[in-house]
Amino acid sequence: MFEIIKANTNFNFTNKFTLTSILSVIVVVASLAGVFTKMQYGVDFRGGAEIQVKFTEHVPLNDLRKDMSKAGFKGLTAQSIGEESANEYLLKVAASEEKLNQVTQKATESLNSLYASKGIEIRKVDIVGPKAGAQLRISGFQAMLWALIAIMIYIGLRFDFKYSPGAIVALFHDVSIILGVFAFTGTEFTLQTVAALLAVIGYSVNDTVIVYDRVREHEARFIGRPLSEHINNAVNETLSRTFLTSGTTLFVSMTMLFFGGLAIRDFFLAISLGVIIGTYSSIFVAAPVTLLFDRMKAEKNETNETVNA
Amino acid sequence: MKRSWWYRFIFLIAVTVMSIVVVIPTVMDFNEESNYPVKSKINLGLDLQGGLYMILGIDFKKVYKDEVRSYARKIEYTMKDDAGVIVTGGEIDATDPLDPKMEIMISSASDVQKTKDKIHEFFNGLLRITGEDTSKIQIALTNNVKRTIEEQSVTKSIEVIRNRIDEFGVTEPEIVSQGKDRIIVQLPGVKDIDRAKELIGRTAKLEFKLVNDQIPMAQVQSWLKKTEDAGIVFNKGDRFSDYIKKVNENLKDELPKNYILAFEKKVSKATNEVELKIPYLVDLNPRITGDDLADARVLIDQQKNEPYVSLDFKKQGADRFEKVTGENIGRRMAIILDGNVYSAPNIQTRIAGGRAQITLGSGNFNQTMKEARDLALVLRAGALPVQLDFLEQRTVGPSLGHDSIDKARFASLVGCALVFIFIFIYYRVSGAVAMVTLSLNVLFVLAALVGLEATLTLPGIAGIALTIGMAVDANIIIYERIREEIRKGVTNYKAVEKGFEQAFWTIIDANITTALAGLCLLNFGTGPIRGFAVTLLIGIVATVYTSYFAGRLFFEFYMDKVEGQDLSI
Numbered sequence: 001m002f003e004i005i006k007a008n009t010n011f012n013f014t015n016k017f018t019l020t021s022i023l024s025v026i027v028v029v030a031s032l033a034g035v036f037t038k039m040q041y042g043v044d045f046r047g048g049a050e051i052q053v054k055f056t057e058h059v060p061l062n063d064l065r066k067d068m069s070k071a072g073f074k075g076l077t078a079q080s081i082g083e084e085s086a087n088e089y090l091l092k093v094a095a096s097e098e099k100l101n102q103v104t105q106k107a108t109e110s111l112n113s114l115y116a117s118k119g120i121e122i123r124k125v126d127i128v129g130p131k132a133g134a135q136l137r138i139s140g141f142q143a144m145l146w147a148l149i150a151i152m153i154y155i156g157l158r159f160d161f162k163y164s165p166g167a168i169v170a171l172f173h174d175v176s177i178i179l180g181v182f183a184f185t186g187t188e189f190t191l192q193t194v195a196a197l198l199a200v201i202g203y204s205v206n207d208t209v210i211v212y213d214r215v216r217e218h219e220a221r222f223i224g225r226p227l228s229e230h231i232n233n234a235v236n237e238t239l240s241r242t243f244l245t246s247g248t249t250l251f252v253s254m255t256m257l258f259f260g261g262l263a264i265r266d267f268f269l270a271i272s273l274g275v276i277i278g279t280y281s282s283i284f285v286a287a288p289v290t291l292l293f294d295r296m297k298a299e300k301n302e303t304n305e306t307v308n309a
Numbered sequence: 310m311k312r313s314w315w316y317r318f319i320f321l322i323a324v325t326v327m328s329i330v331v332v333i334p335t336v337m338d339f340n341e342e343s344n345y346p347v348k349s350k351i352n353l354g355l356d357l358q359g360g361l362y363m364i365l366g367i368d369f370k371k372v373y374k375d376e377v378r379s380y381a382r383k384i385e386y387t388m389k390d391d392a393g394v395i396v397t398g399g400e401i402d403a404t405d406p407l408d409p410k411m412e413i414m415i416s417s418a419s420d421v422q423k424t425k426d427k428i429h430e431f432f433n434g435l436l437r438i439t440g441e442d443t444s445k446i447q448i449a450l451t452n453n454v455k456r457t458i459e460e461q462s463v464t465k466s467i468e469v470i471r472n473r474i475d476e477f478g479v480t481e482p483e484i485v486s487q488g489k490d491r492i493i494v495q496l497p498g499v500k501d502i503d504r505a506k507e508l509i510g511r512t513a514k515l516e517f518k519l520v521n522d523q524i525p526m527a528q529v530q531s532w533l534k535k536t537e538d539a540g541i542v543f544n545k546g547d548r549f550s551d552y553i554k555k556v557n558e559n560l561k562d563e564l565p566k567n568y569i570l571a572f573e574k575k576v577s578k579a580t581n582e583v584e585l586k587i588p589y590l591v592d593l594n595p596r597i598t599g600d601d602l603a604d605a606r607v608l609i610d611q612q613k614n615e616p617y618v619s620l621d622f623k624k625q626g627a628d629r630f631e632k633v634t635g636e637n638i639g640r641r642m643a644i645i646l647d648g649n650v651y652s653a654p655n656i657q658t659r660i661a662g663g664r665a666q667i668t669l670g671s672g673n674f675n676q677t678m679k680e681a682r683d684l685a686l687v688l689r690a691g692a693l694p695v696q697l698d699f700l701e702q703r704t705v706g707p708s709l710g711h712d713s714i715d716k717a718r719f720a721s722l723v724g725c726a727l728v729f730i731f732i733f734i735y736y737r738v739s740g741a742v743a744m745v746t747l748s749l750n751v752l753f754v755l756a757a758l759v760g761l762e763a764t765l766t767l768p769g770i771a772g773i774a775l776t777i778g779m780a781v782d783a784n785i786i787i788y789e790r791i792r793e794e795i796r797k798g799v800t801n802y803k804a805v806e807k808g809f810e811q812a813f814w815t816i817i818d819a820n821i822t823t824a825l826a827g828l829c830l831l832n833f834g835t836g837p838i839r840g841f842a843v844t845l846l847i848g849i850v851a852t853v854y855t856s857y858f859a860g861r862l863f864f865e866f867y868m869d870k871v872e873g874q875d876l877s878i
Contacts, residue, residue, distance in 0.1 A: 001878070002735050007796055052709070101699055105503075123709040125702070132364055132700035143833030150825040158818055195768055195838045198830045199775060199845065202823030206779075209818045210786070241789045245782040248731060252724035252778035256771065259723060261716030263356070263709075264771050271775065 005240040013235050013283060014228045017291070020284040028173055031180020038183040042190035043126050045140070047133030049093040049104040050126045052081070053111060056119025059087055071110045073103070082262050088123075097130055140194040144175070147198055151205050159212050162297065166290035167208045170281040174204050178273045182266075192267045200274030203249070207282035210238050212290075227294045231287045246279040317862050325749060328756030335759060351758050352481075353497070354766030354840050357714055359707030360497040361505055365470075365697040367462050367490045369455075370406040372696075376458060377401070377411045377450055380436055382594055384413055384424070384448070386629065387431055394420045398594075399445060410439050410449040418443040459489060466492055466697060470509055491700070498707075506702070515599030515688060518591040519633070520641040520653055521568055529570070529588050532560050543586070549574065553648050567593045571643065573650035589650050591643050596633045601626020603663075605688035607681045614674065616681040618667040620688065627663025635659035644688070652684060713767050721774040725751075728781055736788055738877035742863045743784040746855040750780050753851040754844065763847075766840030776848030782819065783856035787812040788878055795876070802873040809861050816857055820849045 043050045064078050068091070075094030082088050091111075095103035104127050111120060128136070148171060152164045175197055182189055214234030215227075222230070253275060257268040333339070335350045355362050381398040388394045399412030415421050424446060428436055435454050440447035450458075463486045470492065471484050483495040499505050536559045543552040549572075557569050564570065568590050575585040603621040610617055622630050633642075634656050643653040644667075654667050667684065669677050729747070732740040754773055758765055791808030799807065824846060831842035868876070 001792060002737075004735075007792070101702070121706060121708060122704075123706045125704045127699070127702040129366075129698070129700045131366065131698075135700075139833045143829045146832070147826040147829040150829065151822050154822060154825060191838050192768060194833075195830060195841045198826045199772075199823075199841075202826035202845075203779065205822040205826075206782070206819040209822055210815055213815045213818060237793070238789075241785050244735070244785045244789075245779075248728045248781040248785070249775075249778035251727040251731065252721075252774050255724035255727065256717070256720045256774055258720075259716065260720035260771075261713050263713045263767055264717060267768065267771055271771075 003240065005243055007240075009239055010236050011239075012232065013287070014232045014291070017284065017288040021288055024173055024281075024285055027180070028176050031176045031183070034180045034183035035176065038186075039179065040183075040186060040188050042188040042193075043092075043128050043133075044191040045133050045137045045189065047097075047128050047130035049095070049100055049128070050124075051091045051093065051104065051108060051111070051122065052124040053089050053091065053115075054121045054123050055087040055115060056121075057087070057117075059089075059115065059118050061089065064089060064091075067114055068107070068110070071114065073107055073110070076107065100127060100129065136191065140191070143194065144197060144201070147201050151201070155205075155209070155212070159209075159216060162293055163212050163290055165293050166286040166288075167205055167212075169289045170208055170278075170286040171201050171204055173281050173285045174200060174274060174277045177277050178270050181273055182270070187266055187269065190266065192264070193270055196267045196270035196274070199271060200278060203271075203274060204278030204281060207242060207245075207278055208286045210241065211235055211282055211287065214238055228291055231291065235283050235287065242279055242282070246275050249275050314862070314865060317858070318866075321859055321862060325752070328752050331756045331759045332752060335755065349759055349762065351755065352762065352764040353710070353714075354764045354769065355495060355497050355703070355710075356705055356767045357710040357765065358498050359705045359710050360495070360499050362496075362701075362703040362705075363494045363506075363509065363699060364487070364701040365466070365492045365494065365509070366700040367466065367492075368696060368698055369459065369462070369490060370403075370409075372458060372462060373407065373450060373455065374401065374403060374409045376454070377409050377448065378594075379598060379600070380432065380448065380450070381411045381413055383625075384428060384432070386632075387427055388424060390632070392420075392423055392427060394423060396420070396424055402447070407455075408449055410447050412445045412447050414445045416444070421446060463490065463492060470494060492697070509697075515602065516595035516645045517597040517630075517633075518571070518595050518643050518645055519637055520643050521565070521590040521592075522641060524565070524590055529590060532563055532570070533588060535563075536560065549649065564590070569593050571645055571648060571650050573653070587650070589643055589653060591645070591650075595645070596642075597622075597626055597630055599688075601629065602688060605685045607678070607685045610668075615668065616674070616678045617669065618681050618685050618688065620665040620667065622663040622665070624663070627661075630663070630665065631659060631661045634665075644684075710767075714770070717767060717770045717774075721770060721777075724774055725777050728777060732781060732784070736878055738867070739788055739791075739864075742860060742867070743781065743788075743856075745863065746784065746860045747777060747780055749859060750848070750851045750855040751777065753855065754847050757847045757851065758844070761843075761847075763843050764840055765844070766838075768838060768841035769844040772841045772844030772848060776845065776852060779823070780848070780852040780856055783812075783816045783852055784860065786815055786819075787856070787860065791876075791878055795878070800873060801876040802868055805864050805868055805876070809857070809864070813857065816853060820853055824849050 061078060061080050068076050068078065073093070077092045077094075078089050080086075080088065081090050091107070093100070093104050093107055104125065108122055108125060111122065148168060151171070152168050155167050156164045178197065178200065179189070181187075182193065211231075211234050214237055215230045218225075218230040218233055219227075250272060253268050253272040257265060257272055260268060331347055331349075334343075334345055334347055339345050339350075378398065378401065385396055385398065388396045395416065397414045399414040401409055401411045403409040413424065415424055421441060421443065425438060425441070428438065428446075428448065435451060436448045437451050438446055439449045467484050467486060471482070481497060483493070483497075485493050487493050494509060496505055533556070536556050539559055541552070541555045541559055543549065553570070553572060557564070560570065569592075571589050571591050572586040573589065574587075601622055603623045603626075605621070606619050607616055608619045609615070637656050638658060640656055641653045642656055644651045652667070669680050669684070725747075729744050732743050734740070736743065751773065754776060757763075758769075787808055790812045791804050794804035794807050795801070827842050827845040827849065831839060831846065
């Protein structure tokens with residue numbers, strides 16, 4: 001048998017929990033700080049307009065900026081996307097709510113006439129009114145909230161409600177860190193990001209469920225032992241599976257990230273991060289939180305009993 | 310061999326063959342004319358084939374305001390015709406924009422009760438009286454009316470948009486409602502995006518207004534000159550409606566009371582610029598609106614061989630139309646769509662019975678026919694009393710989608726190849742089984758996309774790639790369980806059986822949680838994102854079937870063949 005993780009592996013995960021918890025808390029807090037201060041929202045959520053253009057001939061970014069400014073489009077920003085030799089640019093149109101459609105229309109017309117000789121191609125135009133942007137923000141948030149609630153209920157019903165908080169905290173942990181990375185790297189938060197986050201939520205829970213499944217099995221088989229021992233054994237036994245699955249998923253998401261093209265790059269950035277962080281969190285976040293809740297419950301029971309006595 | 314094995318095997322073969330049959334036209338890129346029995350191919354989303362995606366919103370605040378105003382007008386006419394009392398519309402109070410109230414001014418206090426009675430008689434259940442004193446009463450719409458407006462606005466708008474798109478010929482448009490006040494329009498593969506946008510964006514608000522021909526044309530031209538001097542000109546790219554608004558604001562004090570200027574514009578086909586605008590002085594308030602119209606069709610006068618447009622009015626509209634035409638024979642009636650005069654035919658006679666004709670004069674038959682058809686379209690579209698706002702517009706050029714497909718397809722293949730190589734090295738023969746089940750997985754997902762007529766989007770391709778990455782998970786769970794059993798010293802037969810049994814609920818749990826996330830996404834999703842959710846969900850079902858059930862089948866077959874002597878895992 002070819003094994004990467006040996007069958008008799010027995011790390012003591014539980015005694016690392018204090019250390020990893022501190023680490024996780026720091027990273028999550030930093031990430032959240034980044035999300036609230038630095039996050040750049042894409043046109044989907046912010047509202048506004050974007051024009052993506054590509055030229056067959058070389059057009060320097062500065063010329064593009066100057067020409068558009070001369071044509072009267074104040075506040076229009078341009079940035080190159082992908083490699084510079086691709087001559088592909090993203091222009092963000094600045095205009096008031098009522099004029100957004102009109103100004104964008106004019107901007108595309110100007111681009112077409114200014115660069116007709118440079119082989120211009122308008123590849124994409126996105127106009128999102130502020131109302132639509134707000135709507136998308138709300139529904140994106142709702143979708144994530146519902147997913148969390150649904151998963152919490154499912155885990156509660158299938159396993160035990162004592163497992164739900166652990167899974168949810170782990171998901172919260174994963175999502176905040178991914179968003180933190182987005183915020184600090186200046187990657188825009190778009191509709192695709194929401195889709196990727198939901199996929200990550202599904203994936204990360206998947207990982208957590210597998211550990212819980214083992215814990216439950218151990219609890220049924222070895223009655224009377226502490227939960228921490230069950231968790232440690234379950235994590236060790238599923239470790240090989242955890243690494244293999246994360247590895248194969250990473251193969252796919254990383255190749256998509258590097259070779260899949262610009263349009264889905266950010267999507268797979270979130271997925272790749274999610275796979276790595278999700279794997280970490282099923283062991284080092286979900287499990288400790290479950291233990292913590294178990295202990296709190298036990299203490300509460302004890303105090304109740306003493307009162308009753 | 311067990312009997313149940315055969316059933317399951319035949320089922321798998323049947324599903325596989327069906328899937329291959331369904332997927333072939335897509336993979337081989339057959340065209341419609343090929344002899345192959347299956348015609349349907351995977352629909353490519355807008356982001357992959359280019360096209361236009363829009364979300365249109367209905368501003369009900371404005372609709373309610375228009376509606377209450379139109380009721381006020383109806384009260385005016387009713388009072389004049391039925392009671393001989395002159396009442397006029399007053400101020401509109403839109404402090405609560407969702408419940409605008411309008412004043413009806415009544416000159417003598419004794420008529421107030423009369424007016425109230427008439428409102429109760431004719432508009433019972435439609436209007437509320439929200440206030441009154443000796444000189445006026447205030448009206449507002451009932452919730453019933455508002456609800457009906459809401460329900461009808463969306464469905465009617467969709468009808469109108471579809472009608473226009475169809476008549477101008479765009480293939481496979483998708484026009485659906487979203488929520489109470491939104492309409493999603495998707496026009497995949499549409500080439501002339503500007504024209505499509507213009508078509509849909511054209512506000513369908515139809516009004517019939519009498520033209521004031523007493524004021525000489527020279528006077529109208531001098532007014533226009535004045536606005537030009539004030540710097541109000543129409544530039545290319547501006548909205549014509551904005552221009553009209555500015556002109557009328559500027560001339561507020563000059564124009565006779567209750568009249569405004571409207572224009573008939575001629576747009577050059579070549580440059581798409583407004584070449585000519587003919588001014589008309591028309592009523593401020595329309596006599597008849599698109600609401601009153603039931604239908605408009607092009608018919609041909611058999612004797613003269615001339616096309617004409619036939620109008621059918623609704624009951625209410627018919628009565629009013631008869632009155633208006635009867636009182637104004639010889640005058641012109643402007644047909645105005647969204648503030649633009651479309652045509653201004655002469656009223657030749659009193660028109661009763663709710664049916665009218667608009668003749669377009671003789672001339673080149675084809676030319677007249679085209680004019681008639683356009684006019685009918687405008688009139689029909691005008692049956693929509695709602696103004697649509699563009700909330701979201703996304704256009705994708707065809708080459709971008711093409712690039713995206715190529716890159717994503719390449720990356721997916723590389724990713725899959727890596728996974729395949731890895732599992733083969735790691736699990737040997739069992740890895741090869743996993744390769745087969747994974748390939749079947751992709752096949753089934755593609756077949757399901759064709760079968761369900763779902764749309765493949767770029768995030769959808771991402772979903773398929775991700776399905777592969779995650780489907781291996783099921784295989785790994787099973788294989789690791791089998792390995793555990795073997796380590797315990799169980800026989801190969803037993804290890805395989807136990808491995809599959811114990812992995813079952815784990816796989817189900819893991820996939821259900823992902824499916825829950827997918828369902829939430831589907832519910833929230835717009836456009837391409839829905840495509841991702843759809844492929845993810847299809848992928849989950851396919852994964853459970855191929856990795857677990859098909860995988861188990863292969864293992865049983867393999868164990869039977871080697872009689873449990875050998876297990877390469």
